[in-house]
Amino acid sequence: MTSNASSANGYSKKRAATKGPQSHRLWPQLLPPTCGGGLYNATPTRRTGRTQMTATDLVAQALQDEAFIERFDARWTESGSCHPWIGHPMRSGYGQIMWHKHTFLAHRVAWMRSNGRIPEGLVIDHLCHNKLCVRPDHLRAVTNKQNGEHRAGANSNSSTNVRGVSLTKATGRYRGSVRHNDRNVHVGYFDSVEEARTAVIAARAAIFTASEEPAHDVAREEER
Numbered sequence: 385m386t387s388n389a390s391s392a393n394g395y396s397k398k399r400a401a402t403k404g405p406q407s408h409r410l411w412p413q414l415l416p417p418t419c420g421g422g423l424y425n426a427t428p429t430r431r432t433g434r435t436q437m438t439a440t441d442l443v444a445q446a447l448q449d450e451a452f453i454e455r456f457d458a459r460w461t462e463s464g465s466c467h468p469w470i471g472h473p474m475r476s477g478y479g480q481i482m483w484h485k486h487t488f489l490a491h492r493v494a495w496m497r498s499n500g501r502i503p504e505g506l507v508i509d510h511l512c513h514n515k516l517c518v519r520p521d522h523l524r525a526v527t528n529k530q531n532g533e534h535r536a537g538a539n540s541n542s543s544t545n546v547r548g549v550s551l552t553k554a555t556g557r558y559r560g561s562v563r564h565n566d567r568n569v570h571v572g573y574f575d576s577v578e579e580a581r582t583a584v585i586a587a588r589a590a591i592f593t594a595s596e597e598p599a600h601d602v603a604r605e606e607e608r
Contacts, residue, residue: 440502443493446483456481456493460518467519477515494518495525507531529565533592544577548584560584564591 437445446452459471459481469479469490479490495508498520502508506525510517513536517523526534535547543551550559552573558580560571571587574580 439488439492440496442483442486443488443496444501446486446488447493447497449483452481452483453497456490456497459490465519466512466514466517466522468514468516469518473516479516479518490518491515491523494520495523499525509534530592533564533588544580546577546581546584548588549577549580560587562587562591 459469459479460467461470471479471481471490474480474489480487481490481493482488489508491510492502492508496502502525505527507528509524509526509531510522511524511534512519512522513534514522539547542549544558548561548563548571550561551557552559555573557573557575558577559573560580560583562569562571562584569587569591571580571583574583
């Protein structure tokens, strides 16, 4: 929280002084302009001939605004390995920040600040499963399918509290399955939850395309 002595841009000079050098290390300079206008490259619409900007265009433009960057840096902190957003979150649980009446997802801004434009058709995924985290190396650009594959754990109504493992009441055995391309892939039946858990983790590593760091994900699974 800022004090009454905060400057007009929303955070104190003291905080700016302490976070500035660290911020410079964490957030590399924006990528240099490329052919077609660089980060910000809105194009005229076919119907009206007027320029229509996408959300990515708007974020790219906002990132050229030093006051916006300063407000952004005043709204995250350090907690463990994550950098959670301390500004007002959306109902969905994600951080948000406004610029000229436009609302942006904070983690999308963070990724673009370090990497440039988000490739068309991709979304930004949290490797840490923390929706409020804006640490650049905890974020990656993936497809919607890969984003859905990279889940934190079991559904709230799970009978075993293990993702992909359910108890078969008729036999007392545990069934392992993996959700892939909108269908359930049967992994097998097992005598224990641990056997089923190991099997479904291996199946996901083999089937899913989102596991760029499988050891990281498996270690998290095994902690549950």
